[in-house]
Amino acid sequence: MxxxxxxxxxxxxxxxxxxxxxxxxxxxxxxxxxxxxxxxxxxxxxxxxxxxxxxxxxxxxxxxxxxxxxxxxxxxxxxxxxxxxxxxxxxxxxxxxxxxxxxxxxxxxxxxxxxxxxxxxxxxxxxxxxxxxxxxxxxxxxxxxxxxxxxxxxxxxxxxxxxxLGVAFVAAALSLGVCMGLDFSSVLDGPNLYTLLRQLPPDSIATDIREECLDNIQADERAQPGDWLAIWGGSSTSANLTLQLARLAGLRTIATADKAKHGLRLSNHKTLRPDLLVDSHDPARAVEIIRANAKGQLRFGIDTRGRESAGWLMQALGKEGEKNGNTPLAPQPAQPAAHLIGLTGLPKQVAPEGVQYHTVPIKLFHEVPAVGQALVEWLERLLEQGLVTxxxxxxxxxxxxxxxxxxxxxxxxxxxxxxxxxxxx
Ligand SMILES: NC(=O)c1ccc[n+]([C@@H]2O[C@H](COP(=O)([O-])OP(=O)(O)OC[C@H]3O[C@@H](n4cnc5c(N)ncnc54)[C@H](OP(=O)(O)O)[C@@H]3O)[C@@H](O)[C@H]2O)c1
Incomplete structure (x- = not known):
């Protein structure tokens, strides 16, 4: 050449x-x-x-x-x-x-x-x-x-x-750390992006992502160890890194994927194995399975495939007996909101009450040096220690x-x- x-x-x-x-x-x-x-x-x-x-x-x-x-x-x-x-x-x-x-x-x-x-x-x-x-x-x-x-x-x-793994790592870390407020400090002294962003002058964050970075999740809604996270499109590279980081930070994970293609690999994998693997072939059935297992406790969903599957994932969020879909049956306003992150698109319909939509503020990584540096130094430690593969x-x-x-x-x-x-x- x-x-x-x-x-x-x-x-x-x-x-x-x-x-x-x-x-x-x-x-x-x-x-x-x-x-x-x-x-x-x-x-x-x-x-x-x-x-x-x-x-x-x-x-x-x-x-x-x-x-x-x-x-x-x-x-x-x-x-x-x-x-x-x-x-x-x-x-x-x-x-x-x-x-x-x-x-x-x-x-x-x-x-x-x-x-x-x-x-x-x-x-x-x-x-x-x-x-x-x-x-x-x-x-x-x-x-x-x-x-x-x-x-x-x-x-x-x-x-x-x-x-x-780089792009998927950044997308995963920002989805979990910014959109869901997950604190990584217990994992090799990883970043607490929720706090870090609020210590910066607000105008150091571009106006088109400022709301996502500062306003779209309240302190009492932040993801905590033990919370459920469902990822639709579990075969993707971004799902792979999201599963790894979420698991390290103590979340319980659900992944949907084509089990015929990916079931064995995902369920046996050392670092990314989800707590629950759900076949995505029949999405309505997948929603039922997720809801039955998370028992109405699922407040966080990340979709890696597109608008349609993000819509299915939204239906899996929320309390038992409620389904987010055509009718606004989300958690009661007094309950912490559910959070749906779309890597590739979000449902067409306006978010029902009690559900907050998110897009990944990816440019934080190169526009805000403190964020970029915290993420790359953490990834160096994770790779060095073999915690992320x-x-x-x-x-x-x-x-x-x-x-x-x-x-x-x-x-x-x-x-x-x-x-x-x-x-x-
Ligand atoms: N917003 C952001 O900042 C951000 C960041 C990273 C990625 N993304 C987006 O997130 C999505 C996933 O990215 P990724 O890098 O994780 O994906 P990926 O690893 O390349 O693939 C995702 C999955 O999509 C399916 N697939 C592969 N080729 C396809 C095709 N031609 N048409 C339809 N499905 C196909 C495969 O799953 P099956 O074989 O199981 O169907 C594959 O495992 C992409 O749309 C990407 O652009 C967004």
Whole structure:
């Protein structure tokens, strides 16, 4: 692949720091630690328009650092995410064209800014939630990352494994910690995001997520150890990390999934095994089973599939004898509200009384350094101690040029219950 061509272009003087991408990446003149030889140009995948394949493009400038908390990473493995094919297919989340996509990777740091907690040579994973900054996208050989969006990998994990879990970890931690108010401090001194957010100046949180972050759950409604959490779409990677974190923090978990496909794997799994696994084939029956087992105590639901299944999950919430659905039969107003989090959509209908809808304030991770840093440092400890394990790898494709093929496999629904990874070098 294009690797040979970029190797020929390696600068004898190392990273020159004056490169800018065609979209005005600013001059990189920060002093830095050891400078391994970094080329001036690289191979990237460019999206030139909606509903088009990504185009393998050589001689694209290596992005420069703009901030002393940024690092430059040589990508080794990329984890593919559903958004990577959904965005071009449905023409959303593409802020400019040509566009570079890709939300997570693992690799090696080749350059650090002045105040980074990381150093050149560190083996890391990068969680690139900032999809508006093309320098940070994963579908390129060299990627810029904020040090508070970067996690050191323990020696036990390969780059492929490291590339599988970042986005799902952030989605899980924010769903549980922000939307549900779950305190992680009992788990390797994890973050108490509910408190942390309320200690920040409110205007440090973007206006479009401020209500979600500060107002959508009251102190007396926060999830506590022993509470039930139901996850609809239990086979997904985000469900995987949510189950692991919820279990570590002491929640009782229910997962719905296609038991024929995922039953054995989920019910026998060491770190993500739910307390109750429910077959999703007949959703009305699944709701009945959840309600019968949680005995009206289910106040928290996370849906990973879409609007329709979020609607089913809503019906499972609430007190015994009540069903949230077409009629507003939620917990009484005096009871703590139930909370429904939609990763991919929420029910069409307005939330019935006693139910609060949530969306995941994902950009907190890159926009609020205190949140990003708390999460990445915690994930480093969790991985180091083996308390969180990466999702299964379904397959590894070779080279950036294979990304389109990988995304086609995802479009066809062939990647289920684990991750598809692309080895870059
Ligand atoms: N809001 C946020 O911040 C946020 C963050 C992360 C993810 N998300 C969204 O959450 C959803 C789950 O993400 P994920 O990364 O956890 O998913 P994932 O691991 O890639 O897959 C989820 C499950 O969907 C099913 N599936 C696979 N391909 C499919 C296809 N082409 N059509 C329909 N179903 C398919 C499979 O389950 P079965 O084989 O069991 O059917 C698979 O296990 C996605 O929509 C993603 O965009 C949102």
């Amino acid at each position: 294009a690797g040979t061509s970029f190797l020929r272009r390696v600068s004898l003087y190392g990273f020159r720091g004056s490169l800018s991408s065609p979209k005005s990446n600013s001059v990189d003149n920060q002093p830095s630690e050891t400078l391994p030889v970094t080329p001036e140009t690289q191979t990237v995948l460019l999206l030139r328009g909606a509903r088009q394949p990504y185009e393998l493009t050589e001689d694209y400038p290596v992005p420069g650092l703009r901030d002393d908390r940024e690092v430059l990473v040589r990508a080794q493995a990329i984890g593919l995410n559903p958004i990577d094919w959904k965005a071009p297919d449905f023409n959303f989340a593409i802020p400019e064209l040509p566009y570079i996509s890709g939300r997570e990777l693992a690799g090696e740091i080749v350059k650090v800014g002045q105040s980074s907690r990381l150093k050149a040579g560190d083996r890391i994973l990068v969680i690139s939630t900032d999809y508006r900054d093309l320098r940070k996208a994963a579908y390129q050989q060299y990627v810029v990352a904020l040090d508070y969006n970067t996690v050191r990998l323990p020696p036990t994990l390969s780059p492929e494994e490291g590339s599988t 990466p999702p299964d790898i379904i397959d590894v494709e070779q080279g950036l040029g294979s990304v389109n093929r990988g995304l086609d496999r995802m479009r066809r629904g062939e990647i289920s219950g684990g991750k598809l990874v692309v080895r870059v070098d």
